Every structure is written in structure tokens, then in C-alpha cells.
Amino acid sequence: MRRFEMIARSPVVVALFMSLAIAGCASKKNMPNTAGDLGLGGSATPGSTQDFTVNVGDRIFFDVDSSVIRADAQQTLAKQAQWLQRYPNYAITIEGHADERGTREYNLALGQRRAAATRNYLASRGIPASRIKTLSYGNERPVAVCDSESCWSQNRRAITVLGGAGS
Amino acid sequence: MMKMFRIILSTFAAILAVAMTVTVPARAEVTIDITKGTVEPLPIAITDFLSGDQLGANISGVIAADLERSGLFAPIDKGAFIEKISNPDAAPRFEDWKVINAQALVTGRVTKQGDGRLKAEFRLWDTFAGQQLEGQQFFTSPDSWRRVAHIIADAIYERLTGEKGYFDTRVVFVDESGTKEKRVKRLAIMDQDGANVRYLTNGKDLVLTPRFSPSRQEITYMSYEQGKPQIYLLQLETGQRELVGNFPGMTIAPRFSPDGQKVVMSLLQEDGSANVYTMDLRSRTTTRLTSTSAIDTGASYSPDGSQVVFESDRGGRPQIYKMGADGSNPQRISFGDGSYSTPVWSPRGDLIAFTKQSGGQFSIGVMKVDGSGERILSSGYHDEGPTWAPNGRVLMFFRQPPGSNSPHLVTVDLTGRNLRQIQTPNLASDPAWSPLLE
Numbered sequence: 001m002r003r004f005e006m007i008a009r010s011p012v013v014v015a016l017f018m019s020l021a022i023a024g025c026a027s028k029k030n031m032p033n034t035a036g037d038l039g040l041g042g043s044a045t046p047g048s049t050q051d052f053t054v055n056v057g058d059r060i061f062f063d064v065d066s067s068v069i070r071a072d073a074q075q076t077l078a079k080q081a082q083w084l085q086r087y088p089n090y091a092i093t094i095e096g097h098a099d100e101r102g103t104r105e106y107n108l109a110l111g112q113r114r115a116a117a118t119r120n121y122l123a124s125r126g127i128p129a130s131r132i133k134t135l136s137y138g139n140e141r142p143v144a145v146c147d148s149e150s151c152w153s154q155n156r157r158a159i160t161v162l163g164g165a166g167s
Numbered sequence: 168m169m170k171m172f173r174i175i176l177s178t179f180a181a182i183l184a185v186a187m188t189v190t191v192p193a194r195a196e197v198t199i200d201i202t203k204g205t206v207e208p209l210p211i212a213i214t215d216f217l218s219g220d221q222l223g224a225n226i227s228g229v230i231a232a233d234l235e236r237s238g239l240f241a242p243i244d245k246g247a248f249i250e251k252i253s254n255p256d257a258a259p260r261f262e263d264w265k266v267i268n269a270q271a272l273v274t275g276r277v278t279k280q281g282d283g284r285l286k287a288e289f290r291l292w293d294t295f296a297g298q299q300l301e302g303q304q305f306f307t308s309p310d311s312w313r314r315v316a317h318i319i320a321d322a323i324y325e326r327l328t329g330e331k332g333y334f335d336t337r338v339v340f341v342d343e344s345g346t347k348e349k350r351v352k353r354l355a356i357m358d359q360d361g362a363n364v365r366y367l368t369n370g371k372d373l374v375l376t377p378r379f380s381p382s383r384q385e386i387t388y389m390s391y392e393q394g395k396p397q398i399y400l401l402q403l404e405t406g407q408r409e410l411v412g413n414f415p416g417m418t419i420a421p422r423f424s425p426d427g428q429k430v431v432m433s434l435l436q437e438d439g440s441a442n443v444y445t446m447d448l449r450s451r452t453t454t455r456l457t458s459t460s461a462i463d464t465g466a467s468y469s470p471d472g473s474q475v476v477f478e479s480d481r482g483g484r485p486q487i488y489k490m491g492a493d494g495s496n497p498q499r500i501s502f503g504d505g506s507y508s509t510p511v512w513s514p515r516g517d518l519i520a521f522t523k524q525s526g527g528q529f530s531i532g533v534m535k536v537d538g539s540g541e542r543i544l545s546s547g548y549h550d551e552g553p554t555w556a557p558n559g560r561v562l563m564f565f566r567q568p569p570g571s572n573s574p575h576l577v578t579v580d581l582t583g584r585n586l587r588q589i590q591t592p593n594l595a596s597d598p599a600w601s602p603l604l605e
Contacts, residue, residue, distance in 0.1 A: 065484070067439065100572070103508040103522050103551050104375060104597070105420040106478065106485055108396060109433065109441040109462040112417060116439030135395055136417060136435060140373060145347045147548070147570035 047087050049162045056083045060118065062156040065102070067110070067117040077118065080160055081125035091164035092132045094118045099152035100139045111136030118158040196300070197270050197293045199239050199328045208241040209327065212269035212294075214252045215245070216287070217276040222312060226277060226287065229316035233334040233360060234323065236578070237561070238585030243269050255290060264294040271300075273323060277312075284308060287315045291323055301326045313362055314604075321603075333556035334359060337601040338563065339377040339386050340576065342366065343594035347572040354388060356403070359556075359600070361576075361590045367401060376420065379601045382427030386599070387411065389419050398432050400448075412446045412453055420464045424492075425472045431456070433464040443477055443494070456494035467511045467519075468492065469536070476500075476510040476519055476536075487521060487538070500538030509552050512536070514602075515559035518581075522551045522564075531564050531579065544583035549574075554600045563589070565596040 044050035052058060057080070060073035069077065084092065096115030098107035115134035123129040144151030199209055213231045216223035234240035250263040255274040264272050275289035284306050291301040303322055307315050314335060321332030342355040342364075354367040354374050368374055368390075375396075377388035384403040389396050398411040398421040412418065417435040424431065428448055433441045443456040443466045457463040461481035468475055475492055478485045482499065484506040490497035501507040505525025512519055518533040523543070530546040531553050549567035556562070560581055566588075567574040574596040576589040589595075 100549070100567075102524070103465075103485075105433070105464045106462060106480075106508050108417070108419045109435055109464050112435040112441070113439035113462065116437060134437070140350070140375070142347060142572070145570070145572055 049090075052080075052083055052087075052160075052162060056080055058161070059157045059159045061153060062114055062158070064099075064152075064156070065110070067113040069117055069121050074121070077121050078125060081122050081127050084122070084127050089164065090162040092122075092127070093161045093163060094122075094132060094134050095141075095159045095161055096134065096136045097141060097155055097157050097159070098139045099155040100142060101152055102139065104138060108136050108138035111138045114156075114158045118160070122160075196296055197327060208235075208239055209270055210243055210268050211240050211271040211273065211323075212243045212248060212264055212267070213273045214248065214275075216274075216289070217252070217255055218278070222285075222309075223275070223277050226275070226312055226316045226319070227273075229313055229360070230273065230320045230323070233317060233320035236360070236587055237324065238580050238582075238587075239324075239328065243267060255288065258297075258299075259292060259294075261292070261294045261297045264292075269294055271323075271327060273319075275319070279309075280306065285312060285315070287312075287319070289319050289322075291326055313358065317358070317360075330560065331558045331603065333558045333561060333600075333603065335604050336557060337379075337604070338554075338576075338589075339367075339379060339599050339601070340591070340595050341375060341377065341597040342591070343574065343596060344370075350572075354386075354401070355595075357591070364592055367403075376597050376599075378422050378599045380423050380427045381425055381602050382423075385427070387421040387423060387430050389421065396435070398430065400430075411448075412444075412451075414444075414453075418444075420466065422467050424468050425470050431466040431468065431475060433466070443475070454493075456490070456492075457497065458494075463488075465509050469512045470514055470516045474512075476512055478508040478510060480506075487519065487534075489536070489538075500536075501534065501541075502538065503541055511553055511555060513559045514555055514557055517559070520553040520555065520562055522553065531562060533562075533581065542583070544579045544581070545577070545586055550577070552597060554598050556600050557602045563598045563600060565598060567596075 044054050057076045060076050094115040096111035098110045115136055119132045119134055142155045144154040213227050215227045231242040235242050247267045250260045252274050255276045259272055272292040272294050277285055277287045280286050286306050288304040290299055293300050301322060305315050317334040320334040324332035336359045337356055338359055339356045342353045343350055345351040351370040352374050353370045354377050355364055356367060357364040373391040375389045377386045379386055386401050388399055390399050396417040396419050398418045399408055400411055401408050411430050414434050418432050421430050421432045429445045431445045434444050435441050440460045441462040441464050443463050444453050446453045459481050461479055463477055463479045466475050466477040473492055474489055476487055476489050479488050485508045486499050487501040487507045487510045488497050489500050505523055507521050507523050509522040510519050519536055520533050523530045523532055528546050529549045529551055530543045531550045532541055532543040534541040547566055548569045550564055553562040553564045561578055563576055563578045565574040566577045573594050576595045576598050579586045
């Protein structure tokens with residue numbers, strides 16, 4: 001009677017589950033900066049991340065289910081490329097995001113496709129691709145919450161996140 | 168002559184079902200024909216198990232709730248019972264149960280043994296045939312009483328439907344707390360009825376899409392533990408975690424092979440493509456199954472391990488494709504309106520469940536493995552990510568109402584008529600059903 005044995009053992013399993021909850025997993029992750037977190041202001045120090053976010057623009061937006069760099073995004077990325085060439089010591093991570101009107105795994109892949117398209121564009125404007133990492137958050141990090149296109153469009157984005165020592 | 172009856176349900180058309188709901192002669196025994204879907208649940212009386220305390224009633228309550236939630240049984244209000252069962256070893260007064268239309272009757276007893284264990288016994292009676300259909304006993308530690316109740320519910324379900332039950336199972340899922348912008352996600356595991364929730368991670372790292380091993384107390388899931396999406400294994404009995412594979416990019420969408428020896432997943436590549444890979448957990452060798460510049464993800468094995476379904480947008484919008492387990496001969500199988508994703512092969516092998524996006528709605532549906540015979544089982548603002556009960560009769564998924572990002576777990580049977588919310592302590596998403604526990 002295999003089942004009887006398993007039942008008898010199950011308290012051990014329960015105890016282990018409890019210890020799992022305590023052990024958990026530990027690691028450190030820096031959340032991305034957003035314009036909101038940084039506090040938008042006009043007096044950013046030139047060459048600072050705040051300068052980049054406020055005066056250049058750290059993000060571009062995409063059409064539904066698309067990773068095509070739109071005309072407005074091309075302008076933003078051209079400004080980003082100029083600024084990043086002037087301040088070459090920043091490490092660059094492009095974070096790709098999707099809106100919530102898709103399934104989770106597809107959106108993770110779509111976020112990466114958007115990040116890759118953004119990196120390719122910056123590379124075409126003179127930023128070495130080797131300087132740029134990509135990361136996808138899929139639909140896990142929305143900036144706006146609602147049930148209409150007005151905020152889904154804000155969530156379909158790629159953000160250029162600066163790290164490492166500034167110039 | 169005893170009364171004959173038979174419940175037959177139509178999956179496709181209520182009219183057809185009504186036409187088919189006829190008495191079938193020469194069939195004395197109470198049964199439920201689960202293969203046709205249900206028109207009317209079977210009235211069943213589940214008496215409180217005899218015990219010196221509340222435990223007997225608690226066990227009966229869990230059995231009744233399991234059977235009721237399946238949609239196939241209608242437990243009768245205890246207030247209507249005429250006979251008070253005082254000796255569960257003796258035959259009941261069948262007339263007393265027939266008169267309240269209890270077509271089946273469950274009696275039982277739970278007693279404490281000298282060694283501290285519980286002994287739980289039950290008998291299942293066919294009241295109209297006047298005979299015992301089933302009688303079993305189980306021994307367990309007192310804190311496993313819910314599990315014994317689920318095992319008894321499975322025995323009743325199996326005896327009356329001819330199908331394996333699914334009540335003695337667990338569900339691993341993602342527990343969600345905090346605001347939408349600062350959402351905390353933790354892996355959690357619970358019994359299939361929502362009881363006994365236990366947390367497996369502490370919420371520090373974003374975790375998604377856990378899936379049960381078909382053969383071991385092990386799950387695979389995706390975590391940002393090292394700052395990017397990567398696939399991990401977690402041994403449930405030891406808490407031991409390990410990274411699956413040593414891929415340079417991000418890995419997502421893990422699922423086990425039916426033998427539990429491989430994990431199939433998607434690798435997100437530098438060029439923005441996503442391709443399907445497997446890793447053999449013993450030899451640690453990886454194999455690439457698809458080679459596309461599109462997004463190939465959401466792979467799921469057939470139960471015999473010979474084929475893989477996955478979603479791909481190689482033709483434009485996401486659609487479901489099927490290929491050999493070695494990546495051979497990929498062919499599109501979904502051709503309806505809208506897009507299709509999260510294909511999951513039924514453990515019975517006969518159907519593929521999916522999420523469909525069409526007309527601003529997200530639906531859960533099933534299709535035959537050649538893509539024909541699509542049926543939508545539930546539809547809403549955002550229904551996503553079906554997972555099969557091990558008997559292939561019920562799906563669980565998560566549902567999100569408009570604008571709230573407050574997902575919860577829902578089950579639906581293959582008729583689409585029996586939709587039930589699962590109560591969880593917090594918001595919940597990404598459910599994955601375990602196999603039957605052994």
C-alpha cells in the first residue's frame with residue numbers, strides 16, 4: 001500500500017515546505033530609474049543621469065505588437081546617441097517592456113525584441129553595441145495602470161538605463 | 168424493479184444532450200458518463216464521518232466540497248437526511264436515502280489509533296441498487312486529514328465516473344502582493360482546493376511561470392535572481408535550487424518533458440529572436456529545436472514525448488505550431504481569428520489548451536491536436552495561461568478584471584459550464600497543476 005506510506009511521510013514534506021519559506025532566495029536587484037523616481041527638474045547637472053533623463057529622454061515607445069523604431073523614437077535615440085558619445089563612461093542597459101495586452105511569455109520575448117531593435121539603432125548612430133546590454137521585463141513593470149490604450153501605449157517602451165561611473 | 172438512470176452530458180449542444188438524456192436499460196449501477204459533459208450533477212449524500220470530535224464532519228466537508236466543485240456531483244443538504252448513521256459497517260436504510268433522491272451515499276468513520284495515527288474508513292453505496300460500491304480504509308498522521316479526504320473524494324469520483332480523480336493534487340502558482348507598479352511575486356504551493364498555502368520564495372526576486380515535474384517533487388520556473396530572466400529548478404523536499412543551463416542570454420517559458428528528464432524552454436537572443444531549446448537534466452547537453460528570426464516560445468510536450476507544440480509569430484501574429492520533439496517538420500495548427508499562445512498538451516493526449524486573443528478579449532480554449540474542433544471554454548478581459556488537471560478534464564488559469572491588474576485563479580471543466588474561482592490569500596497568477604500525488 002504505497003499510498004499509506006506516502007501519507008505517513010507527508011508531515012516531513014510539510015515541515016520541509018515551511019523551512020523553504022524561511023530559506024527563500026536572496027539576491028540584489030536594482031530597480032530601474034524612471035523620470036518620476038528621479039524627480040523632474042530643470043537644473044540637472046550636464047552629464048548626469050538626471051540630465052540624460054530630463055533633457056534627452058530615456059525612453060521610446062512602440063506601436064502594438066511592434067518593435068519598429070518609430071519616427072519620434074528615432075529622434076529621441078539620435079539625441080541619446082549624441083549624449084552617450086559625449087559621456088562615454090556610462091554602461092548602458094536597454095530595458096524592453098510590453099503592455100499587458102499579451103501573454104506573459106510572448107511579452108518577455110517581445111520586450112527583448114524591442115530592446116534589441118533599440119540597441120541596433122543606437123549602434124547605427126555610433127554607439128558600440130558591445131557597450132549596450134539588453135534586458136526584457138515583458139509586462140512585469142508597467143508605468144501606467146488602466147484598461148485603455150492611453151496607458152497601454154505608455155507601457156510599450158524601451159528605456160535606456162545608465163550605470164557604472166559617469167564621465 | 169429498481170429505478171434506472173444515467174446522466175449524460177453534451178459537450179457541444181444542450182439540445183443534443185437533452186435528447187440523449189434517456190434511461191438506459193440493463194444498467195443497475197449509478198454512474199456518471201463524464202465523456203459527454205454534464206447536464207445535471209449527481210445527487211449524493213455525504214454523511215459526517217463518525218468520530219469523537221469535529222474531525223469526522225471536517226473530512227466529510229472536504230469530500231463534499233471537492234465533489235461539488237467538479238460540477239458532476241450535487242451534495243445534498245445534511246438537513247434533509249432522515250437516517251442518522253450510527254454504524255458505518257452496517258448497510259444503511261436505502262429507502263431513507265432514496266426518498267431524498269440521494270443516488271449515492273457516503274458513510275465513514277475516523278478513529279485515533281494507539282500509535283497516534285488516524286484511521287479513516289469510508290463506504291460508497293448505490294442507494295437505488297441497494298449495494299456497496301466501494302469500501303476503503305487509510306492510515307495517516309492527524310495533520311494530513313485533508314489529504315485523506317481528497318484521496319477518498321478521488322476514490323468516489325473514480326468509482327462513479329470511471330475516470331481518475333484529481334483532488335489529491337497540488338498547484339504551484341505565483342502569489343502577488345503590493346501595488347501594480349511595485350508588485351511582489353512569490354512562488355507558492357497549495358492543495359488544489361486552495362488550502363495549505365506555503366511559500367517557496369521570499370519575494371526578493373521577480374519569479375514567473377512555475378511548472379511541476381511530472382515525475383518528481385520538483386518545479387521549474389523563471390527568476391530574475393541574477394538580474395535577468397533565467398530558468399531554475401527547485402527541489403520541493405530539500406529546497407535546493409539550481410540554474411538550468413549556461414546560456415548567454417535570457418531563458419524563459421520552461422516546461423518538463425513527460426519523463427521529467429528534460430526541460431524545454433526559449434532562449435531570447437541578442438538579435439531579438441526567441442528559439443526553442445531543450446536541456447537534458449542528466450547529461451546537461453542542450454539541443455536547439457527551432458531556428459527562426461521570429462519569436463518561438465511557450466513549448467509543451469505531447470504526453471508520449473514525441474512531439475512539441477509551441478507558439479510562434481513567424482507568420483505575423485502569434486499562432487500555435489506543432490513539430491517533432493527533435494524540431495523536425497514544424498507546421499502551423501491554429502487558423503482561427505486572432506492570435507493564439509500558451510499551448511499546453513493535455514495529459515490524455517487528445518487536446519491542446521491555449522490562450523486566444525481576439526476582438527479585445529482573452530479566452531481559454533481547447534482544440535484537437537491537429538488544430539481542428541476549437542472550443543472556447545471561458546472568455547473575458549484577460550483570461551490567460553491554462554494548466555491541465557492530471558485527468559485532462561479540468562483546466563486552471565488566471566483571470567484579470569479590467570484596469571485592476573488583480574489576477575485570481577479560476578478552474579473550468581471541458582464543458583465550459585462549470586467555472587469556479589479558487590480562493591487564495593493574495594492575488595494569484597501562473598498556476599500549474601501537479602500530477603496525482605503518490
